[in-house]
Amino acid sequence: SYYYCNCEIHSAIYVRERGSLRRVSDIILAQPKTTPPPSSSSSSSCRRTNPFVLRKEHFIFTYNDEGSLRYTTKSLFDITLLFVTDNIQHVDSLVGFPEQIGDRLFVAAEENRVFLNPDISQKALKLFSDAYGDLVLGSLCLRNRFPLLHERLTEIKTFHSLKSLDLFGCRLGDDHELFHHLTSASLTRLFIGGNHLSDVGLQRLTAPIRMMQKGLDSLELLDVSCNPLSEMALRYLTCLPKLVKLDLGTGLKTTVWNLLGLIHSEKPLNTFDHSGCKTEGWAEQVLNAAPLISEDGKQTNMEKLHFYKPTGNNHLCGKMDPSTTKCLQARNPTCNVAKTKRESSKCDASHQSPPTKTKRSSSLVLTAEDTELLNSY
Numbered sequence: 001s002y003y004y005c006n007c008e009i010h011s012a013i014y015v016r017e018r019g020s021l022r023r024v025s026d027i028i029l030a031q032p033k034t035t036p037p038p039s040s041s042s043s044s045s046c047r048r049t050n051p052f053v054l055r056k057e058h059f060i061f062t063y064n065d066e067g068s069l070r071y072t073t074k075s076l077f078d079i080t081l082l083f084v085t086d087n088i089q090h091v092d093s094l095v096g097f098p099e100q101i102g103d104r105l106f107v108a109a110e111e112n113r114v115f116l117n118p119d120i121s122q123k124a125l126k127l128f129s130d131a132y133g134d135l136v137l138g139s140l141c142l143r144n145r146f147p148l149l150h151e152r153l154t155e156i157k158t159f160h161s162l163k164s165l166d167l168f169g170c171r172l173g174d175d176h177e178l179f180h181h182l183t184s185a186s187l188t189r190l191f192i193g194g195n196h197l198s199d200v201g202l203q204r205l206t207a208p209i210r211m212m213q214k215g216l217d218s219l220e221l222l223d224v225s226c227n228p229l230s231e232m233a234l235r236y237l238t239c240l241p242k243l244v245k246l247d248l249g250t251g252l253k254t255t256v257w258n259l260l261g262l263i264h265s266e267k268p269l270n271t272f273d274h275s276g277c278k279t280e281g282w283a284e285q286v287l288n289a290a291p292l293i294s295e296d297g298k299q300t301n302m303e304k305l306h307f308y309k310p311t312g313n314n315h316l317c318g319k320m321d322p323s324t325t326k327c328l329q330a331r332n333p334t335c336n337v338a339k340t341k342r343e344s345s346k347c348d349a350s351h352q353s354p355p356t357k358t359k360r361s362s363s364l365v366l367t368a369e370d371t372e373l374l375n376s377y
Helices: 076-086 099-111 121-135 146-151 177-181 199-205 207-212 231-239 253-260 322-329 341-351 357-364 368-376
Strands: 002-007 012-017 020-024 059-063 069-073 139-141 164-166 189-191 221-223 245-247 263-265 306-308
Touching: 076 099, 099 121, 177 199, 199 207, 199 231, 207 231, 231 253, 253 263, 253 306
Parallel strands: 139 164, 164 189, 189 221, 221 245
Antiparallel strands: 002 012, 012 020, 059 069, 245 306, 263 306
């Protein structure tokens, strides 16, 4: 634990650390006071000889009923928070400090404009992110905010505990450096539609989990609509073990089932509705990431192809004809065609479960491009 004591008379700072008290001489709590010239009439015998003065941030100024200015000192805790934020670049870690302390410290850092300082902003955000995870930022929506993405990319890279990330319309292309940082095991929702992604882009995005079993293994929802993708791109998605909902925005309905075990939804899924897109966490105001939705109108007339994984009671029996698909989407467990037990058993054995890992093994073979990607990590 740490205890800070500021002795204004001697301008000394003492820190109690791990049971021992030591003096710190290289950290300044206040700015030097400018001394007036000797000939100035403001000189007096009462002038302070101490070159350090109390900071106004240490006091709370109010007016009484008569209109006179009054001030009271802040608590030692508040002064300590101010001291830490002033010297945040010297802090090694915040791991182990209670969340309540972290919250108050983050607010103090915002008020002290720490996150606007390009020299220490990245380190400060990383300190909080490493210690408090998704409390700092659990959801980030940068939909159509590509200027903000590029402006704050350095800070965005420090958030490794995101659960939801919306990068729709951010013009990423196939070679964006952010792909190297999308390896969070906590990420469950990812929107990367409208980014001019080709098969190469998805190959690069899934490279860590395909080749190193690292990252995106918790991804449940993926939006890759409005991108020029082919069937090969779907093969790169077979490495996502928990994927249950997919917005593809293109055909290949049968291929999606054969490769991913997902069926087409006749009605658009509400989970891909971006009306609820928002940024949540302590750092919400730091990034100022309010979404822009001006381009959504261009997508209302586009075909929406949403896919989802059927639940345990919704099994495919035979081919995916319209009646079977409608039955599955109605989630009616009693929907069965009158067949003999032999036909039913054969159907269950061959079509009840999504494709097995054996069927997906071909996508795990490393290509020359995969090897090149692996060497870049």
